[in-house]
Amino acid sequence: QIRLHYQGKLAIYGYQVSLDATLLERYKAMGLYQPFDKRQLYRMLDTRTTHVSTLVAPPTWQGVTVLAVDDHLPNLLVLDALLSELGIKVITANSGYDAVDIISKQIMYDTYESSDVSIDQDVDAAKNVKKGKNAKIDLVFMDVQMPRMSGDEAAKKIRQLEEDAQKQHPNYHKRLPIIALTAHGLADGKDKLIAAGIDDYVGKPISRPQLLQILQRWLGRGGETPASTLKQTLKSSPSNTAINNQPAEGTVSNTEDGELPVVDWRDALMRSANKADLAKQLLLMMQDSVENELIDLQKAWDDRDREQLAQIAHRILGASRYSGVPQIRQASQDLEDKCLLNVQHTTPSQFSMLEEYYSTLITSLKVLQALDLEAYITHQMQQNEDKPLSENDMTWKMI
Numbered sequence: 001q002i003r004l005h006y007q008g009k010l011a012i013y014g015y016q017v018s019l020d021a022t023l024l025e026r027y028k029a030m031g032l033y034q035p036f037d038k039r040q041l042y043r044m045l046d047t048r049t050t051h052v053s054t055l056v057a058p059p060t061w062q063g064v065t066v067l068a069v070d071d072h073l074p075n076l077l078v079l080d081a082l083l084s085e086l087g088i089k090v091i092t093a094n095s096g097y098d099a100v101d102i103i104s105k106q107i108m109y110d111t112y113e114s115s116d117v118s119i120d121q122d123v124d125a126a127k128n129v130k131k132g133k134n135a136k137i138d139l140v141f142m143d144v145q146m147p148r149m150s151g152d153e154a155a156k157k158i159r160q161l162e163e164d165a166q167k168q169h170p171n172y173h174k175r176l177p178i179i180a181l182t183a184h185g186l187a188d189g190k191d192k193l194i195a196a197g198i199d200d201y202v203g204k205p206i207s208r209p210q211l212l213q214i215l216q217r218w219l220g221r222g223g224e225t226p227a228s229t230l231k232q233t234l235k236s237s238p239s240n241t242a243i244n245n246q247p248a249e250g251t252v253s254n255t256e257d258g259e260l261p262v263v264d265w266r267d268a269l270m271r272s273a274n275k276a277d278l279a280k281q282l283l284l285m286m287q288d289s290v291e292n293e294l295i296d297l298q299k300a301w302d303d304r305d306r307e308q309l310a311q312i313a314h315r316i317l318g319a320s321r322y323s324g325v326p327q328i329r330q331a332s333q334d335l336e337d338k339c340l341l342n343v344q345h346t347t348p349s350q351f352s353m354l355e356e357y358y359s360t361l362i363t364s365l366k367v368l369q370a371l372d373l374e375a376y377i378t379h380q381m382q383q384n385e386d387k388p389l390s391e392n393d394m395t396w397k398m399i
Helices: 021-026 038-045 073-085 096-113 123-135 151-168 190-196 208-219 265-270 276-302 306-320 326-339 348-352 355-370 373-384 391-398
Strands: 010-014 029-033 065-069 089-093 139-143 178-182 200-203
Touching (some): 021 029, 029 038, 065 073, 065 096, 073 089, 073 276, 073 306, 089 096, 096 151, 139 151, 139 208, 151 178, 151 190, 200 208, 265 276, 265 373, 276 355, 276 373, 306 355, 326 355
Parallel strands (some): 010 029, 065 089, 139 178
């Protein structure tokens, strides 16, 4: 019907839809696939030519290998699940040092592959080259805040390795895309990441649409108020306060008095790529880590070590971003934010102002520790096995 009246450019688009190339050719239409590539839109809106672009192939990442670098296992598990669904091979590293080592082996393989040098006589070099051949990494997701070597420090070393390789091997011209994973906004840190050689960034928790945008872009295919103090003690019944057993469909649930629940199953599903087994694993891992986190928090508090408190809170926040623990997520965020205010000039009175935020996080962690989480998860999985989250639910809830 459109073609009966109009002769302009026509585009048909959708999220991973299957378009019939014959029909597109018949009606002189082009296919656009979401998430949109800016270049596709520019070609579509270009009025200088009447040429109609041919069908754009749907994005595919079969054969692509991604290196995921994060010191938090839950983050790696979710990233692995999301990427694997797209047919991408995932290699994981839990530190900046490991990432640099993996990339150095790949660069060694790439440089020898592009040169005429024989390494048959060098057994050690041959082993490293073989390891590099097995990797063949196309893109790196790099956590920013890691102990011992941060993400930007690792990126600097990788860029230096690439630069050295280019000097020694003129035929080597590869630059590996490095995408930063950050739990915070980058108003103050964006320039630092760019200077380190990081190409792009994405916030945690990462979602499938975000992944698709990053992959298409770089591979070319296709508040001040603290968290409310818990009013229930460990002796209270968790079914009424700590756990929200019947959250609203597609929304983060709240308890009757407006507090965030300690555990929210629908939130857990959303943050684990809608995989019930993974959501369960991440929640149980979070609960298992509580004992050590409480010990570390208590020591930092006794030592009046504000910087260490901030690091521990950030670590808890990182783990909570992929688990259905809204109250702990908020409490750890609040404590970290307050600890980082004037961290170099801490007086006893300033430190005492942290007590409200510290106590809120401690109480939330203890409530999670006391829960019969295994029984709760089993009950929720049975109730929700026929009601999976839709893609729209997951996307809007993430926003």
